[in-house]
Amino acid sequence: MYIGIDVGGTNLAAGLVDQEGRLLASSKRKVNPSLGPEAIVSDILAVALEVLEAGGASREQVEWVGMGIPGTVDRASGVIIYTCNLPFLNTPVRKLFQSGWNIPVLLDNDANCALLGEVFCGAARGRESALVLTIGTGIGAGVLIDGRIFTGFNGAGTEVGHMVIETGGRLCTCGRRGCWETYASATGLKALTREEMERSPESLMWRLSGGTLEGAGGRTAFLAAREGDEAARRVTEEYIRFLGAGVVNLVNIFQPEILCLGGGVSNEADESFLFPIRRIVERERYSKEVPQTEIVRAELGDKAGMIGAAFLGRVAYRGSGAFPGRNGNKFGV
Amino acid sequence: MYIGIDVGGTNLAAGLVDQEGRLLASSKRKVNPSLGPEAIVSDILAVALEVLEAGGASREQVEWVGMGIPGTVDRASGVIIYTCNLPFLNTPVRKLFQSGWNIPVLLDNDANCALLGEVFCGAARGRESALVLTIGTGIGAGVLIDGRIFTGFNGAGTEVGHMVIETGGRLCTCGRRGCWETYASATGLKALTREEMERSPESLMWRLSGGTLEGAGGRTAFLAAREGDEAARRVTEEYIRFLGAGVVNLVNIFQPEILCLGGGVSNEADESFLFPIRRIVERERYSKEVPQTEIVRAELGDKAGMIGAAFLGRVAYRGSGAFPGRNGNKFGV
Structure with a gap:
């Protein structure tokens, strides 16, 4: 063991x-x-x-x-x-x-x-080609190519959260502007939520946040949108649009056999999270005449890191020349 | 042979x-x-x-x-x-x-x-990890990982020109908005040039284009900028900013040992093309504490495709499960 x-x-x-x-x-x-x-x-x-x-x-x-x-x-x-x-x-x-x-x-x-974790015992079980996104404070990615972890020559590759999707946009903790994770991470979702709350004093999101901006979290907009709040719907739509933009980029770049969406946000209902992302990928992906990447939810939740770490002895690396x-x-x- | x-x-x-x-x-x-x-x-x-x-x-x-x-x-x-x-x-x-x-x-x-071509007899000779960009009508990329061409599971990967860097931006031929190649290809450069010419009737770019918008090509702005034309300088700076944004994205994602810039635009003088791109990468790359990707010009020019095709029998593929x-x-x- x-x-x-x-x-x-x-x-x-x-x-x-x-x-x-x-x-x-x-x-x-x-x-x-x-x-x-x-x-x-x-x-x-x-x-x-x-x-x-x-x-x-x-x-x-x-x-x-x-x-x-x-x-x-x-x-x-x-x-x-x-x-x-x-x-x-x-x-x-x-x-x-x-x-x-x-x-x-x-x-x-x-x-x-x-x-x-997802490759050995989750949504990507048995796959040789997979990409797993973890949407949390930032956005992390692991990429499996021919059954090995892709790392880049220096071990520092797949920093997909720091792919600019909005040139000159929001300032990122890394110093660039417009990085994907400043919009599409849980942190980005909170920022979009709070900005919309400031514009919409009547929104249900205020009540769900205990009347303060600081009370708004990553679930606030999704919860309020489900109750029919229009301002919240604008937030979730904008968020999904940003998240989807980066997912399509990664499909066009890596064409993994399966792409798993993980992290807290991925627990939202399929109707408001997974299905809209799939629709964006289907509409916007570049190569339409070839077999397509499956877009699924990660399965292991917050246990993925722990279980995956346990399997570190059973994997090899790809591309890490150094x-x-x-x-x-x-x-x- | x-x-x-x-x-x-x-x-x-x-x-x-x-x-x-x-x-x-x-x-x-x-x-x-x-x-x-x-x-x-x-x-x-x-x-x-x-x-x-x-x-x-x-x-x-x-x-x-x-x-x-x-x-x-x-x-x-x-x-x-x-x-x-x-x-x-x-x-x-x-x-x-x-x-x-x-x-x-x-x-x-x-x-x-x-x-x-670049790997067998050009700027990336002998490398096992390389990324070659061809900046032409669109932007093409070839990625070498551990000495093999990376393709994605369905053979359709590395479509980096169709990575959105400006969500909701310019309409691309692929149907998405804001794809990198709509800004950073030679076609994108021409569009930026013509837009700036319309704003700047006094610009030298008009004379270099024979007085018509249609006369403006991929070199117009670079030539006029070298003569000190301010409007042209704005074009080349904006172009390099867009090109650099995507190059940094690719460094953060692939961390190749060497990244070669090819295609017509890459023939511009180092001072106005290669050096500014290097400065952007140095400033904006994510992982600063590891060995860095070399950013160089491709060497084979318009012979790269022909020479590279001749070497197709000497390479194997990576990631192409299907x-x-x-x-x-x-x-x-």
């Missing part, structure tokens, strides 16, 4: 997973970003041992520990190069973890872990 | 190429799109035999004939599925050609041929 750990800015979530992707046990603990990197790795080790105990398993039964990181990792050396929300900077996480438990440790970013993944990693198939 | 044929909407250009990519002879003839597909394939056969004679070679010395097509091809069956500018529609080009000369015939789109290329084509390495 394997242990997968989703290392988030708020929580550490560990799962004990068997070869078939069944989640045998899970464990969670808060992470305190104000602690130093060594203390956080100690917490990662602690949550790994917790889930082992919760599953009634011994250290010897575990083949490896995989970790999904919200940032840039060096897969070969097991170092976290950089993360936004945690104080890791060129931190040798593998080495630190192994000083407490000497077991193979594999790292990748959270978007690739979500991809692996990293050993080029010829498959140590545990690669 | 090999024969490579660039099948364009106006010309057929054939080259006799040796193993090292040296162009031993070339031949060209006009194509008449009003003739039926069979007649055009006869012309393709004729130009192939012409270049053979021009090079003083015999049929037996040629290992295969490669063709670059401005459209969608089925590589496995040697059928042109569709082209914009020629009357091919599910045309069995390989079969038709072989009825006159029974030799292996390989087909791919022109953007992938330009990629191969086509035999998945495991390398018959002549693949």
